[in-house]
Amino acid sequence: MASIITVSGLTKSYASGFQALKGVDLEIEEGEIFALLGPNGAGKTTMISIICGNVRATGGSVTVAGHDIVRDYRGSRSAIGLVPQELHTDAFERVIDTVTFSRGLFGKPRNDAYIEKILRDLSLWDKRHSKILELSGGMKRRVMIAKALSHEPRVLFLDEPTAGVDVELRRDMWKLIGELRQTGVTIILTTHYIEEAEEMADRVGVIDKGELILVEEKTVLMKKLGRKTLTVVLAEPLAAVPPELAEWQVALKADGHEIEYEFDTRAERTGVSSLLRRLGDLGIGYKDLNTQQSSLEDIFVSLVHQEKAA
Template sequence: MAISSPSSCAVSIAGLTKTYASGFQALKRVDLDIQQGEIFALLGPNGAGKTTLISIVCGIVTASSGTVAVAGHDIVRDYRVTRSKIGLVPQELSTDAFESVWATVTFSRGLFGKAPDPARVEKVLRDLSLWDKRNEKIMALSGGMKRRVMIAKALSHEPEILFLDEPTAGVDVELRRDMWEMVRQLRDRGVTIILTTHYIEEAEEMADRIGVINKGELILVEEKATLMKKLGKKQLTIELDQPMHAVPPELAAWNLVLKPGGHTLQREFDAADTQGGVAPLLRRLGELGIGFKDVNTQQSSLEDIFVSLVHQKTHETVGGAAAGAAA
């Protein structure tokens, strides 16, 4: 979904491509607008282009073509301004092992030209349960604590836009819970959050919008609620009182499937269909004298939708290549 007003865009990406010297095309003409104050989740398999896209916006990797604007500023022409507005929590841990927690977070703030603010640094460390570790050397910390330090460094200069690249990969449950609480608080203060994650349930819980990228191509961008409604499926399961040998012809209109054993009827329908013909079906069962003891509906998750989209896109790509070869 394109955002019509440029002034409301935290990040605006147009025609972005990246081809490495090896010839590998990591990004294929990506167009994307991310709104101020939203949580945007970018999902995709390993190697799909998520980290490359983030790295270009953050000024770490140079694009082959296309433009990126951060809060209306071009990331190449106005790189000092744009980088000061961005905080990045990278996927890989990279810290000054011999520095103390306090020193490295304070230094990160100074890198962006921010005046010393011990109260601000203290708040960040307390929010991330790092205050008791402030004088310890980073090399002595656990992996989870080092991840907290990376987040603290990214927040030290009070960025308007925060990129989280697989931020909870391999961390403990406590940190994951603390971090998502902090993300909610940041969004409430107007900070724009862009995250990539393998924990799709987190995106389902947190994100306002979802983008799906596969093989360098942005294949879908949609409001989360709309995506779940448009592409989700529901499955109706009816447990029968007595087994049946076959679905009666009077029920043919509902496309029911009789499971092995004859005790269960199932029907799949679009999540956008709020009724799914359930009430008429149950009435018809009663008219036919078919008793049932339980009725259950289950809706597909964001993970189901994601897997389906990637599989469909991969199938289309393979099919197109085969057709081209045949021609």
């Protein structure tokens, strides 16, 4: 699939000597949902701000839809819709007016039908004549998304899109993002809610201390780095782990009623099957099995911890 965003050797340094970005290389494929994860201060917002033309890079290059962000700022910026982390809008404007005005800023001809569709999709149509100051925080966030979509961008950046939004509105936004992807819009989101990336993203990038430490398809990442825990509910409790099970490093739980075995997903077949065979050889019966896989959050925490320890 063709890349719609190409980031090459991107750096950002400040007069204080702080390096916010350190030679970041990244390709974003057209039509995908890409989640950029990282702790506070990792460089997520800085990178988005540079790509969107709001911050000037110290070094490197970025192209968006074939337009260099420096040499062809207008071309690149017109391809981008940005929903910033902070809410910036005129509190005394009516919803429909501010969204319509945003479309005009990009030189797009008036299209009342399109504006109505955006507002309906975002459940804002009934609020179209309301002043923004009258809206809740979640509805204001929806207005920001409507403004970002008003000029029909090919790429949508969502910087912490559901910050301050309740669970119901968050689910609605996830649904909207999925629908946008179906129309061909490329979506890049940063988030502290790891479940958002787990729910929606095709690929995940992890950034820490200004360096992109990993970019991987979500399913592949979870398969490669995720771990599983097998819980064996025993027919009869054990007082201690038999020495014959030492190689599996199992642990007794629930007062000896359960054996817990943690394993790498790559060793799933051999590890689990051989453990169960050994239990049978030892005459240890069991009445239930339960397997849990590590979440994307577990993997993310592990990756950042490894990077800090390196």
